[in-house]
Amino acid sequence: MLSRAADSLYWMSRYLERAEHTARLIDVDLQLRLDQSPAAGSGRWLGLLEALQVPAPENGAIDAETLTHLLTLDRTNPSSIISCIAAARENLRQVREQCGSDMWEQLNRLFLQVKSTASTEAGLLDSYVFFRAVQEGAHLFQGVTDSTMSHGEGWHYIQLGRFVERTDSVARLIGSHFNRLPHPVDDQAVESEEYLEWVGLLKSCAAFQAYCKAHTAELRPLRVAEFLLLNPSFPHSVRFSVDMVHSALRAISELTERKAEQPVRIAGRLRATLSFSQIDEIMASGANAFVDSIRWQCTQAHSAIHQIYFDYSVESALVA
Amino acid sequence: MTMPESAHPLSRPPFRNYQFDSAYDEMFESPGVPRPHYRPLFQTLLDLPPEELRKSQQAADLSFLHQGITFTVYGNSEGTERVFPNDLLPRIIPHSEWRKIESGLTQRIAALNLFLEDIYHSGKILADGIVPRDLVYSCRHFRREMRGLTVPRGIYVSICGTDLVRLPDGNFAVLEDNLRVPSGVSYMLANRKVLKKVFPTLFRDYGVCPVDHYAQALLSTLRALSPPNSSARHEPTVVLLTPGVFNSAYFEHTFLAQQMGIELVEGRDLLVHDNVAYMRTTAGLRRVDVIYRRVDDDFLDPLCFQRDSSLGVPGLFNAYRAGNVVLANAIGTGVADDKAVYAYVPQIIRYYLGEDPILNNVQTYMLTDRSQRDYVLEHLDQLVVKAVGESGGYGMLIGPQSTAQERADFRRRIQDDPRNYIAQPTLSLSRAPCFLDGEAQARHVDLRPYILYGENVTLVPGGLTRVALRRGSLVVNSSQGGGSKDTWVLRA
Numbered sequence: 001m002l003s004r005a006a007d008s009l010y011w012m013s014r015y016l017e018r019a020e021h022t023a024r025l026i027d028v029d030l031q032l033r034l035d036q037s038p039a040a041g042s043g044r045w046l047g048l049l050e051a052l053q054v055p056a057p058e059n060g061a062i063d064a065e066t067l068t069h070l071l072t073l074d075r076t077n078p079s080s081i082i083s084c085i086a087a088a089r090e091n092l093r094q095v096r097e098q099c100g101s102d103m104w105e106q107l108n109r110l111f112l113q114v115k116s117t118a119s120t121e122a123g124l125l126d127s128y129v130f131f132r133a134v135q136e137g138a139h140l141f142q143g144v145t146d147s148t149m150s151h152g153e154g155w156h157y158i159q160l161g162r163f164v165e166r167t168d169s170v171a172r173l174i175g176s177h178f179n180r181l182p183h184p185v186d187d188q189a190v191e192s193e194e195y196l197e198w199v200g201l202l203k204s205c206a207a208f209q210a211y212c213k214a215h216t217a218e219l220r221p222l223r224v225a226e227f228l229l230l231n232p233s234f235p236h237s238v239r240f241s242v243d244m245v246h247s248a249l250r251a252i253s254e255l256t257e258r259k260a261e262q263p264v265r266i267a268g269r270l271r272a273t274l275s276f277s278q279i280d281e282i283m284a285s286g287a288n289a290f291v292d293s294i295r296w297q298c299t300q301a302h303s304a305i306h307q308i309y310f311d312y313s314v315e316s317a318l319v320a
Numbered sequence: 321m322t323m324p325e326s327a328h329p330l331s332r333p334p335f336r337n338y339q340f341d342s343a344y345d346e347m348f349e350s351p352g353v354p355r356p357h358y359r360p361l362f363q364t365l366l367d368l369p370p371e372e373l374r375k376s377q378q379a380a381d382l383s384f385l386h387q388g389i390t391f392t393v394y395g396n397s398e399g400t401e402r403v404f405p406n407d408l409l410p411r412i413i414p415h416s417e418w419r420k421i422e423s424g425l426t427q428r429i430a431a432l433n434l435f436l437e438d439i440y441h442s443g444k445i446l447a448d449g450i451v452p453r454d455l456v457y458s459c460r461h462f463r464r465e466m467r468g469l470t471v472p473r474g475i476y477v478s479i480c481g482t483d484l485v486r487l488p489d490g491n492f493a494v495l496e497d498n499l500r501v502p503s504g505v506s507y508m509l510a511n512r513k514v515l516k517k518v519f520p521t522l523f524r525d526y527g528v529c530p531v532d533h534y535a536q537a538l539l540s541t542l543r544a545l546s547p548p549n550s551s552a553r554h555e556p557t558v559v560l561l562t563p564g565v566f567n568s569a570y571f572e573h574t575f576l577a578q579q580m581g582i583e584l585v586e587g588r589d590l591l592v593h594d595n596v597a598y599m600r601t602t603a604g605l606r607r608v609d610v611i612y613r614r615v616d617d618d619f620l621d622p623l624c625f626q627r628d629s630s631l632g633v634p635g636l637f638n639a640y641r642a643g644n645v646v647l648a649n650a651i652g653t654g655v656a657d658d659k660a661v662y663a664y665v666p667q668i669i670r671y672y673l674g675e676d677p678i679l680n681n682v683q684t685y686m687l688t689d690r691s692q693r694d695y696v697l698e699h700l701d702q703l704v705v706k707a708v709g710e711s712g713g714y715g716m717l718i719g720p721q722s723t724a725q726e727r728a729d730f731r732r733r734i735q736d737d738p739r740n741y742i743a744q745p746t747l748s749l750s751r752a753p754c755f756l757d758g759e760a761q762a763r764h765v766d767l768r769p770y771i772l773y774g775e776n777v778t779l780v781p782g783g784l785t786r787v788a789l790r791r792g793s794l795v796v797n798s799s800q801g802g803g804s805k806d807t808w809v810l811r812a
Contacts, residue, residue, distance in 0.1 A: 001602050001603075002583055002585060002589050002599060002600065002601055002602075003589070004586065004588065004600070006602045090565070093388070093565055093570075093574075096574035096575075096584075097574045097577040097578035097583075105386045105387060108386055108388050112385070153602065255603075256603035256604075257603060258602075258603060258604065309602040312600075314593070314600075317600075317604050317605045318593060
C-alpha cells in the first residue's frame with residue numbers, strides 16, 4: 001500500500017475520532033449545565049478547552065454561545081468539529097480508491113450535513129440534534145468500514161488512527177478532570193455537586209452506563225479512574241485503546257513484512273504498563289504523572305509509525 | 321383533415337415548449353414526428369407524469385452529490401467542487417451510425433499514431449511537404465526530447481477522446497482530437513448507472529450496448545504497453561498518476577484507479593533511482609512499469625520540463641528514455657491535436673493509410689495564411705476563434721455571441737501571434753431533448769467517444785454526450801456550464 005495512502009487513512013481516522021470526541025464532550029457538558037447553578041458551571045468551560053487543547057478566545061469571552069461556536073462550527077479553529085470532519089473527508093478524498101463507495105458516501109454525507117448546519121441561520125439552536133448527528137454519523141462510518149472494507153492493511157491503519165487518538169484524548173480528559181479536583185481523591189462515594197462532575201466525566205467517555213453495570217450507580221473516584229484507565233473490555237478505556245493500537249501495529253508489521261520493531265515495542269510496553277498497574281499505586285504516585293507518561297509514550301509510538309511506514313528515507317529503503 | 325389541437329403530441333407536456341431551429345434535431349425528423357429509434361422514448365415521456373421525472377432528477381442529483389461526482393472550476397476564487405449536471409433523457413444512436421463512427425475513429429487514431437512516430441523519427445511527411453515543417457516545429461506541444469525515442473508497439477496515443485458534432489445535414493464531423501489527457505469517461509459510466517435505475521424497462525427493451533467493461537479494457541490496453549526492460553514476469557505494475565486532489569478531474573482519477581484495481585499515485589509517491597521508477601509503499605519501494613499519467617507533459621519531470629513543477633517526478637523522463645517505464649499517453653502527443661495541425665488530418669490519413677477519411681473535419685481557417693487571416697478578421701462576428709493549444713473551452717471566441725470588446729481583443733491577439741489561433745465557422749451543433757425545469761427542451765449536444773489502442777483498437781460503444789445547458793449556448797464544456805447525458809448505442 002502507498003505510504004501516502006496509509007498516512008491519509010490514519011489521519012482520516014484520527015480526525016473523525018476527534019470530531020466524535022469533541023461532539024460528545026460538548027453534548028454532555030451542555031446537558032450537565034442544565035442541572036447546575038450558573039456559577040458552578042462557568043469554571044468548567046476552561047477545563048473543557050484544556051481537555052480539547054483549544055486556546056481560550058483572546059477577548060476572554062467565555063460564554064456558552066461563543067465557546068460552542070468556537071468548538072463546533074468555527075472553520076478558523078482547526079480542532080472544531082467542522083474542521084475535523086472536513087479534514088477527515090479531505091484525507092479520505094485523497095485515497096478514495098482505497099475504500100468502497102459506501103464508506104466515502106457516508107463520510108461525505110456527514111460532512112454535507114455539518115456544512116449545511118454551519119450555513120443556516122438557525123445554526124446550533126437545536127444543538128442536541130446536531131451533536132447526536134455527529135456522533136451517530138461517526139458510528140455509522142465505523143460500522144460501514146468494519147462491514148464493507150477488507151480487514152487488511154488499510155483497515156489496520158484506520159484502527160490505529162482511531163485508537164491512538166482515543167488513547168490520547170481520554171488520557172487528557174482524565175488528567176484535566178483530576179487537575180480540577182479541589183481535594184485529593186479518596187474512596188468515598190461522591191455526592192451532590194461533585195457527583196454531577198463525575199457523571200460528566202463518565203458520560204464524556206460514553207462510559208456511564210457501562211460503569212453502572214460494572215459497579216452500580218455508586219460513584220467512587222478510584223473506581224471511576226480504574227474503569228476509565230484500566231478496564232480491559234470497555235472500548236473507551238485507555239487500556240482497551242492501547243491494546244487495539246498494539247494489535248493493529250503487530251498486524252501491519254506482519255503484513256508489510258518489515259522489521260519494524262520500534263512501534264510495536266513502544267505499544268507493547270505501554271500495554272504491559274496498563275495491564276499490570278494497580279489503581280491505588282497510580283493514585284499514590286499521582287494520576288497526572290501517570291496520564292502524562294501514557295500520552296508521552298503515545299506520541300512516541302506515533303512518531304515511530306510515521307518514520308517507519310509513512311516517511312522513511314529513500315536510502316534506507318534502497319539498501320533493503 | 322386536421323388533427324384536434326389536444327391530440328398533437330407537441331401540444332402535450334413535456335413537449336409543450338419544445339422548439340426547433342435550423343440545427344439537426346436528434347429526436348424529431350420533423351416537428352412532432354420522432355425518428356424511429358426515438359419512438360419508444362418519446363412515447364414513454366408522453367405517458368409519464370412530469371412529476372415522476374422531476375423526482376427521478378432530484379434523486380439522481382442527490383446521488384451525484386453524495387457520491388461526490390464533482391469537478392473543480394478553475395479561475396473561481398471559491399475553488400469549488402461542483403456537481404457535474406446530469407440530464408435524464410438519453411441520447412440514442414442507432415447501430416449503423418455507430419459502426420461508421422467506430423470505423424472513422426479507428427482509422428483516425430491509426431493515422432495519428434503513424435504521424436507521431438514519423439515526425440519524431442525520420443519526418444517523411446514533412447520531407448514530402450504534406451504537412452509544413454514549421455507548423456509542426458512551432459507547435460507548443462512538440463517535444464524535441466522525443467526525437468528518436470522508440471515507444472512500445474510504436475503507440476503514442478493509447479487513450480483518446482475525440483469530440484464529434486453532428487451537422488445540420490445529419491453527418492458527424494470531428495471537431496477536436498484530444499490526444500493528451502482526455503477526461504470525462506467516468507461520467508459516461510456514472511450516467512449509465514443512474515439511467516439504468518431511472519428507466520429500467522425502457523433500457524432493457526431498447527437493447528443498449530453495455531459500457532461497463534471500459535475499465536477492464538483500459539487496464540488491458542495499459543498492460544499491453546509493458547516496457548521493453550520490464551521487471552515483470554507476466555503482469556506489469558500499472559499505476560495512475562494524478563496531479564492530486566485539486567485537479568478538476570480528480571474524481572475521475574480515483575474512480576478509474578478503483579475500477580481497475582491499481583494504485584492512484586501522486587508525483588510525491590514516485591521516485592526514480594538508477595533510471596528505474598519506484599513507488600513508496602508501506603512495505604518499502606516497489607517498481608512501477610506502466611504509468612497512466614493524467615499529468616500534462618509540462619509537469620511530468622522538473623529536470624526535463626517545467627522546473628518548478630512539484631506534480632512530477634525528477635528523473636522520470638530518463639527512466640522513460642531508458643525503456644524502464646512506459647508513459648501512456650506518450651510525451652509530445654499534443655502536437656497531433658494542435659488545432660492547426662488538425663486541419664491537416666485528412667491529408668495525414670490519406671498519406672499513411674491511402675484511404676479517404678471516413679469522418680470529415682470541420683472547415684478550418686489557418687491564420688498564418690494572409691488571405692485567410694484577412695477574411696477571418698473581417699468576419700470575426702460570424703466565426704469561432706480558438707487558441708491552438710488550449711482545451712476545455714478555455715481561450716475561445718464565439719463570434720455571434722461576443723461583445724465588440726472581446727472581438728477587438730481577439731483581433732489584437734491574432735495579429736500578434738497568428739500561429740496561435742485558428743478560426744472555424746460557427747457550427748450549428750445538433751440538438752437533443754433535455755429535461756429542464758420540468759419539461760423537455762432542446763439543447764445543443766456533442767459526442768465524445770473514447771478510443772483505446774493497445775494490442776488493438778477498442779471503442780466502448782457509447783461515450784459522453786455533452787450538453788450546453790444554457791439556452792442557445794454552443795459551448796458544452798463542463799467548465800463553461802455544460803452538463804452531460806447518457807449515450808445509448810443500440811445493439812441492432
